[in-house]
Every structure is written in structure tokens, then in C-alpha cells.
Amino acid sequence: MxxxxxxxxxxxxxxxxxxxxxxxxxxxxxxxxxxxxxxxxxxxxxxxxxxxxxxxxAGELPLSQLSLIDYPVELVIGYLRHAHHIFIKEKLPYMAHIIKHIRPNSFSDPQIALDLQSVFPIFTEDFIRHIYEEEDHLFSYILKLSEAKRNLKPTQLYFTMEKNSIQKFSMEHEGYDDEMAGIRAMTDDYYLPPTADLHQRVVYSELIGFEKSLQIHASIENRILFPKALQLEQEIKSLMQTKIKLN
Missing domain, CATH: 1.10.3910.10 (SP0561-like)
Incomplete structure (x- = not known):
């Protein structure tokens, strides 16, 4: 048809x-x-x-992690920033809309619907705050390191590197690797009984899809961004030591 x-x-x-x-x-x-x-x-x-x-x-596969491995760190950050934009401007507003308009009695368990309507706005606010903190601090620091590799000014970078480190950012990031744990538990791992109506199926499908996107996003950060950034940080430290010796 x-x-x-x-x-x-x-x-x-x-x-x-x-x-x-x-x-x-x-x-x-x-x-x-x-x-x-x-x-x-x-x-x-x-x-x-x-x-x-x-x-x-719709639903076309994004750029593969394999191809991102060969990209410079600036482009990896650009890719991640684009993903952040999609999350904030498209995915989260859409999910918030369909969750807000759930009719609880249409859910297989009305209490789950009410819980989702109560918790999702809090989850969204916390998630967006995390994204902005990541961009303002982690991404900004990495880009400063990248710029320093092209135009090293030790006196300007020294205090920034004293206050920051990729290892510290990486350890803090580990706490955000499973943002969906609470919602997953609330929905019993997105369990759908055979009698579940269409709205509930759409909501759960979007939550599952969003969680998969976050897993891919976290994998790119952990397996590609952080190793590249750590190597860059080490290179800058070596350059600074060499420059200090020459002076």
C-alpha cells in the first residue's frame, strides 16, 4: 500500500x-x-x-566511529557538538512533547506514565546542563591545547593546564555514562506488554533510541576524544618543557 x-x-x-x-x-x-x-x-x-x-x-546511520578515529580532534569535537545540538533542539523537545501528552490510563501501567511525566523534565534539565558544562570546560580546554600546538605561548597556557587535566575530565565523565539508568529502571527495561497501545510503544521506542544514541556518543568520547586529547596534552607538555630549556 x-x-x-x-x-x-x-x-x-x-x-x-x-x-x-x-x-x-x-x-x-x-x-x-x-x-x-x-x-x-x-x-x-x-x-x-x-x-x-x-x-x-530518517534514521540514516551517522558517521562511523571508525572514520572518526582518523579525524583531527577539532573535527571530532565538531561532530560531538552537532550531536549535542540534535539532542537539545530536536530529540529532547520531541520526547518531552509526546511524554507530556500521554494519557496515563492508556498506558499498561498508569503509574509509569505519571512517573515519566514527573521525572523526564528533571532528566532533561540535568542532561542539558551536563552538555553545556562539557562544551564550556572540556571542549574549550581541548581546543586551547590544539591551538597551542600551532602557536605555543607557555605563559598563557601554564595556568590553564594547572587547573585542568584530561585525566580529571575523563574520571568525571565516567559518572555520566549511564544517564538513562533511572528511566530504564522505572519502565522495567522498557518492557511492553502485548496490550500496550501505540502511544506507549512510540514513547518507549524513542527512549530506547535515545539511549542507544547516548551510548554511541559516550563511546566516541571515551574511545576517540579522550585518547586524542590525552596525547595532545602530553605533546603540549613536552613542547613547553623543550621551550623552557631553550630559554
Whole structure:
């Protein structure tokens, strides 16, 4: 059956990403489950072809970790910053929206729905604060090291390196490697009974997908960014020692 003639419920059941794509166009799947994609697009003055094209590209695999290994540290940070932007501007607002509009009695366990609605805003606030702290401190420090490699000014960098170290950042980062632990426990590892309704399935699918994205993100930081940054820091220390000896 052609996508435009399937109902929204059918499309979302086939692929839960459809719900987030519709949200991008201002269409909330749970308000139009019995309508076709064609009908909904007409009502919202959105081109069905444009929506279908976006559906075709949704969920494409990101840049592989393997290719990032060969990138300079500045580009690795650029990639991670882009991921942060997606988390803050797209993923989290969408999940907050669909969780806020859960009808608790439609969940297999209404208390889980109420708990999610209570906890998710707190989780979001804490997560965003962590991202901004990471960018303001860790990323900023690494970029200063990278700039120093091209234009070393020991007197300017000495005090910065006295107050910071990649090893310290790495140890602090370990505490954030499982941000979703509380939500995972609350939902019994995202368990869905056979009778779970479509909204609950979409919510859990998004939570699972977000957790996988965070795992990949953390792996890139732990296996690629930190080793590159540690090597860079050691190179700068050697350069500073050499420059001091020459002076």
C-alpha cells in the first residue's frame, strides 16, 4: 500500500520514526491515527512528497566511529557538538512533547506514565546542563591545547593546564555514562506488554533510541576524544618543557 494512503496508525506501527518525522512538520500522530498521510498533509498544508522524502532519509546511520578515529580532534569535537545540538533542539523537545501528552490510563501501567511525566523534565534539565558544562570546560580546554600546538605561548597556557587535566575530565565523565539508568529502571527495561497501545510503544521506542544514541556518543568520547586529547596534552607538555630549556 502506498504510504500516502496508509493511516497514520499503520505508518507509525510499521516504523516508529514516522511519529518524529510528522512532529517535525507540526503534525502530532496521536491526534490523527485514523487519517491517511495524504489527508493529514492536506489539512496541514504540507506536501506529502516532502514528508515521504524525509521519511526515506530518517534514521540514516551517522558517521562511523571508525572514520572518526582518523579525524583531527577539532573535527571530532565538531561532530560531538552537532550531536549535542540534535539532542537539545530536536530529540529532547520531541520526547518531552509526546511524554507530556500521554494519557496515563492508556498506558499498561498508569503509574509509569505519571512517573515519566514527573521525572523526564528533571532528566532533561540535568542532561542539558551536563552538555553545556562539557562544551564550556572540556571542549574549550581541548581546543586551547590544539591551538597551542600551532602557536605555543607557555605563559598563557601554564595556568590553564594547572587547573585542568584530561585525566580529571575523563574520571568525571565516567559518572555520566549511564544517564538513562533511572528511566530504564522505572519502565522495567522498557518492557511492553502485548496490550500496550501505540502511544506507549512510540514513547518507549524513542527512549530506547535515545539511549542507544547516548551510548554511541559516550563511546566516541571515551574511545576517540579522550585518547586524542590525552596525547595532545602530553605533546603540549613536552613542547613547553623543550621551550623552557631553550630559554
Amino acid at each position: 502506498e504510504k500516502a494512503r496508509k493511516t497514520i496508525a499503520q505508518l507509525v506501527r510499521d516504523n516508529y520514526i514516522v511519529a518524529s518525522v510528522l512532529h517535525f512538520f507540526g503534525i502530532h500522530f496521536y491526534e490523527h491515527t485514523d487519517k491517511t498521510l495524504e489527508q493529514v498533509c492536506n489539512e496541514h498544508a504540507v506536501s506529502a512528497d516532502i514528508v515521504k522524502n524525509r521519511l526515506e532519509t
